[in-house]
Amino acid sequence: MADLSEQNQRHLLLLSSSKAGDSDYLVHSKFWLKSHFSQSKTIVFIPYAGVLTSYAEYTEKVQRALADMGMHIRGIESYANPREAISQADGVLVGGGNTFVLLNTLYQYGVLDPLRKRILGGMPYAGWSAGANLAGLTIRTTNDMPIIEPPSFTALGVVPFQINPHYLDAHPPGFHGETRAQRLTEFMRVNPHTTTIALREGTGLKVEGNAMRLLGAADAVAFLDGKQHPLSAGSVVSQFL
């Protein structure tokens, strides 16, 4: 981890999902995003988690969803190279999709370390789903299928915990796979000293330096020390930083 003075400059918005309930794409979070990036002239969007659409299509979808917000969003694929995009960005936004593909692509292009440095230097970062996972220590609490093998599970680590997006209690009837809580309990057994914050759809974490708050109308769950700890909707949860 970077030293404390660097972490004091973090500006992170880590969203569970691109949708909440029956809402349209990014609707529940567009004002959060607007305010998060209020000082960012150009926001670079990273569509690498998308598998079935092209990068340009994914970027356009996000630009369209946020068109009425007056934000300047530019896809990383439109730059001469990804490293240049990261160095020029005034903010970075990372979309959901497959977390393994996202992380693998960032390693492939050699931009994971430069991105981490920019974030710790104060550049605002936001992401949803895979893009939220990426901010954590590793991707070991993703819900995604490991369809590609990245060089490492180590992620940005700009927060000192794991994130589990799309958290839910429901389970298809008659199905014998594990519930999400069981999976995260297994994670705790194998990794007893690592905290996971599980975020329900429509919620997120807002990190400003060493302060952190839970956004959205639902509660969250912290998995640590072998137990589940409920976190109230909207509460300050800086103790996990």
Place this chain on the structure above:
Amino acid sequence: MADLSEQNQRHLLLLSSSKAGDSDYLVHSKFWLKSHFSQSKTIVFIPYAGVLTSYAEYTEKVQRALADMGMHIRGIESYANPREAISQADGVLVGGGNTFVLLNTLYQYGVLDPLRKRILGGMPYAGWSAGANLAGLTIRTTNDMPIIEPPSFTALGVVPFQINPHYLDAHPPGFHGETRAQRLTEFMRVNPHTTTIALREGTGLKVEGNAMRLLGAADAVAFLDGKQHPLSAGSVVSQFL
């Protein structure tokens, strides 16, 4: 991959799950297991996929479930060391749990290669869920959370395809994660030349040398060439070997 003469000796029983519908533990598959291991004096059980129970507890649970079948099942944890167990086994049975933990432990103990050699040499192998996944080329189509980082995703590779256990079409209402079919379609996009066979709960694949049949009352789905191909319940599916 090993050469064809070696593969001719495979005896594999690859089960989607330990339960089918509302049945008790291993009930739907106990006669399949009995017949599969009819020539095996001592069957070594590998409980490494279990996370929340001890190896001894997991082995006892399986021994109890199969107690009326007259099979001699011995847990790998009861041997002086795991390599000795693999070399002495007349058959190997691998239980479900977390596929990443299973594969990581097999690498840790250095028994993945010895186990592959025994299987290709004709020793009967059976597994369910994570234990079925393990027989495939890699664990890239597991449904499990990657709670630990194995040295590699490469698995036994005693069949030339991927397995997706616990396959289902259902999806919790209002949830915005991917369906299983979407995940496997993404796998195909990233890995266009690799076949995945998706097995519904209560079904399995029986491999005898270069012949393969689908067991159980439900159909299966093969994901290849960007499409889904239905496989009829009980049909011969040797074309995937």
